[in-house]
Amino acid sequence: MSELESYFRGLAPGSDPLLAGLQQEAAVQGIPIVGPLVGRLLQMLVQATQARAVLELGAAIGYSTICLGRGLGPAGRLLTLERDPVLAQRAGDNLARAGLAGSCQVRQGQAAEVLPGLEGPYDLAFLDIDKAGYLPALGHCGRLLRPGGLLVVDNTSFSGSQDFNQALREDPAWLEAQLLCFLPGHSPERDGLALAVRA
Numbered sequence: 716m717s718e719l720e721s722y723f724r725g726l727a728p729g730s731d732p733l734l735a736g737l738q739q740e741a742a743v744q745g746i747p748i749v750g751p752l753v754g755r756l757l758q759m760l761v762q763a764t765q766a767r768a769v770l771e772l773g774a775a776i777g778y779s780t781i782c783l784g785r786g787l788g789p790a791g792r793l794l795t796l797e798r799d800p801v802l803a804q805r806a807g808d809n810l811a812r813a814g815l816a817g818s819c820q821v822r823q824g825q826a827a828e829v830l831p832g833l834e835g836p837y838d839l840a841f842l843d844i845d846k847a848g849y850l851p852a853l854g855h856c857g858r859l860l861r862p863g864g865l866l867v868v869d870n871t872s873f874s875g876s877q878d879f880n881q882a883l884r885e886d887p888a889w890l891e892a893q894l895l896c897f898l899p900g901h902s903p904e905r906d907g908l909a910l911a912v913r914a
């Protein structure tokens with residue numbers, strides 16, 4: 716590892732015992748999670764936008780959900796969707812361990828089935844489901860986010876991501892920026908993250 720790379724790796728934020736335990740659990744069980752750097756970024760984005768209504772697509776064991784939930788103010792609410800019933804249960808348990816059960820709700824189900832029945836407005840949405848589901852979910856995110864609301868999309872460098880990225884770039888409903896950068900501790904490295912504001 717180069718000196719520069721080690722330096723940047725050393726800048727990744729630390730984790731409290733709860734998140735560190737979930738990172739360990741995810742690593743052992745092969746569950747992809749955003750990790751400490753993007754987790755910190757999610758918390759900051761919720762805080763900075765003062766989002767009161769947050770939607771997450773793809774909870775897994777609730778790692779990113781906890782990060783988002785920690786950014787919420789006292790009146791804030793979060794809904795996360797997770798299709799796997801066992802993971803949805805684990806995410807709910809972990810949110811309770813984080814003291815966030817009152818503000819953050821897990822709904823078990825397929826995004827394609829749940830999203831049409833949801834009503835906005837949401838202030839921030841985080842998209843992290845199966846990559847084939849990104850493009851169909853984009854229209855729903857556009858419908859559910861308020862004007863000025865923020866969409867955060869993980870893993871925008873996935874294989875086959877071109878259609879999704881092009882749609883986000885070309886649709887006048889979005890002002891987007893791709894952060895295609897080296898993200899220490901993120902998976903896989905040299906992956907991308909997109910931010911897009913609803914026009």
Ligand SMILES: C[S@@+](CC[C@H](N)C(=O)[O-])C[C@H]1O[C@@H](n2cnc3c(N)ncnc32)[C@H](O)[C@@H]1O
Binds near residue numbers: 778779780798802
């Ligand atoms: C990358 S993981 C989410 C990781 C989580 N956001 C984190 O960083 O801690 C993707 C999760 O989305 C769920 N998922 C995938 N496709 C889905 C869909 N179409 N609807 C709902 N959940 C989905 C998977 O079961 C998996 O747990």
